[in-house]
Amino acid sequence: MQFKDLPPVKEQLMKCVRCGKCRSVCPVFAEIRNETAAPRGHVFMVEMLRDGKVEASQQVYDRLSNCLMCETCSVNCPSGIDIHELNAAARSYVYKNNTSLAKDMIFDTMWTNPGLLKTAIKMMWGAQKTGMQSLARSLGITKLLPGDMPKAEQILTSIPSRSAKSQLAEINRARGEKKYTVGYFLGCATNLLNPKVAVATVDVLTRNGCEVIIPEGIKCCGLPQLANGKMDTAQQLAAHNVKVFNAYNFDYIVTDCASCSSALASKNMHFLLGGSEFENEAKNFSAKVIDLTSFLIDILDVKPPANEKTNKIKITYHDPCHLANAQGIKAAPRELLQRIPGVELVEMKDANRCCGGSGTYSLTHYDLSMQILDQKMHNAKQTGASKIATCCPSCMMQLRHGINREHWNAEVVHPVELLSDSYKKV
Numbered sequence: 001m002q003f004k005d006l007p008p009v010k011e012q013l014m015k016c017v018r019c020g021k022c023r024s025v026c027p028v029f030a031e032i033r034n035e036t037a038a039p040r041g042h043v044f045m046v047e048m049l050r051d052g053k054v055e056a057s058q059q060v061y062d063r064l065s066n067c068l069m070c071e072t073c074s075v076n077c078p079s080g081i082d083i084h085e086l087n088a089a090a091r092s093y094v095y096k097n098n099t100s101l102a103k104d105m106i107f108d109t110m111w112t113n114p115g116l117l118k119t120a121i122k123m124m125w126g127a128q129k130t131g132m133q134s135l136a137r138s139l140g141i142t143k144l145l146p147g148d149m150p151k152a153e154q155i156l157t158s159i160p161s162r163s164a165k166s167q168l169a170e171i172n173r174a175r176g177e178k179k180y181t182v183g184y185f186l187g188c189a190t191n192l193l194n195p196k197v198a199v200a201t202v203d204v205l206t207r208n209g210c211e212v213i214i215p216e217g218i219k220c221c222g223l224p225q226l227a228n229g230k231m232d233t234a235q236q237l238a239a240h241n242v243k244v245f246n247a248y249n250f251d252y253i254v255t256d257c258a259s260c261s262s263a264l265a266s267k268n269m270h271f272l273l274g275g276s277e278f279e280n281e282a283k284n285f286s287a288k289v290i291d292l293t294s295f296l297i298d299i300l301d302v303k304p305p306a307n308e309k310t311n312k313i314k315i316t317y318h319d320p321c322h323l324a325n326a327q328g329i330k331a332a333p334r335e336l337l338q339r340i341p342g343v344e345l346v347e348m349k350d351a352n353r354c355c356g357g358s359g360t361y362s363l364t365h366y367d368l369s370m371q372i373l374d375q376k377m378h379n380a381k382q383t384g385a386s387k388i389a390t391c392c393p394s395c396m397m398q399l400r401h402g403i404n405r406e407h408w409n410a411e412v413v414h415p416v417e418l419l420s421d422s423y424k425k426v
Helices: 007-015 021-025 027-032 039-050 058-065 072-076 083-095 101-110 114-129 132-139 149-155 188-193 195-207 223-227 231-246 258-264 266-273 279-286 292-299 331-339 366-381 393-406 415-424
Strands: 180-184 210-213 252-255 289-291 313-317 343-345 387-389 411-413
Touching: 007 039, 007 083, 021 039, 021 072, 027 366, 039 058, 039 083, 058 083, 072 083, 083 223, 083 231, 101 114, 101 223, 114 188, 149 393, 180 195, 188 195, 188 393, 195 210, 195 415, 223 231, 223 258, 231 258, 231 266, 231 279, 252 258, 252 292, 258 266, 258 289, 258 393, 266 279, 289 292, 292 331, 292 415, 313 331, 331 343, 331 415, 366 393, 387 415, 393 411, 411 415
Parallel strands: 180 210, 180 252, 252 289, 313 343, 313 387, 387 411
Antiparallel strands: none
């Protein structure tokens, strides 16, 4: 299908009335103050690409990639334009005319192969534990890395020694009476960088009557590929995961990662697989996908055991863009936190403003990402909280880096970790 005939391009470009509302809510535009970085500017760029007024060049790709894909503009657009879909389609079109061997290796080869991805993370863990990472920094070797990676590699400061999959069984039986059979979509970042979150997820679900199955063969949800111009690869990953999970008779498919749940939800699945041979299978799959906090509140209605001896702790909450914007989920995580004994939830200013991480954005646009992060850190510190809770591994990584930059004695956690701990204290 030609670029101009893609549904987002064909159906949505005409909706833009040039009102500029998107500029007022865009985190990137707030820092750059340049129309080329505004969502409206990206819409103009897509229109010019469609009409052949600009070439599908690397310069155009760089302009389009200066976007978090946080969907803030899309949810605030009076005309209902999915600007992030337009941007993703355009990035993919331009990338096909300006391919990169390094990108192909990362997003087509390594990131689509769970074994290779695990090996790469294991090598990074080894470099940290042996001091090689620090030595490479001191010798200036990290400066040889491409793009913003010489700065961004410091974000990965504490890689766990064991993945979540190495600590969890494929089938985890419900404790007590079984209520549901749940498929657990264990995402890459949770599995390899935040295994404690996965262990807590399985613990809480099994305590509340769920048999939790982690299917063999799960691959990346495809969101990193979609954000980096690799739509074909994202489509292949989506079709693969649909096939893997549809082989089971799950009541629900749960994930603790906001990025994964947004990638697997019906809207994005239709964007990727609508009109394909996998369309109906994808609909059946995404109809069962649910964010973990929504599942715990809306389906299981969890009620942690009371514990009067628990000390009160102040916690503030950061809304992941892929949960609040992409899925409209804001209440469930807060309700979950408020049900946990000892938690005092303190709202930060602009809790739903992007932290600047956005998956790979902090790795490719480090300086701008840090400008956005600094404002988030300022707002979080103003609450006086000792912990920041959030539901996205990418946000967790970014916020931890912000805490390190601020030399702030605070901790970043997923709400499910706190919930799991509350059961163990009784």
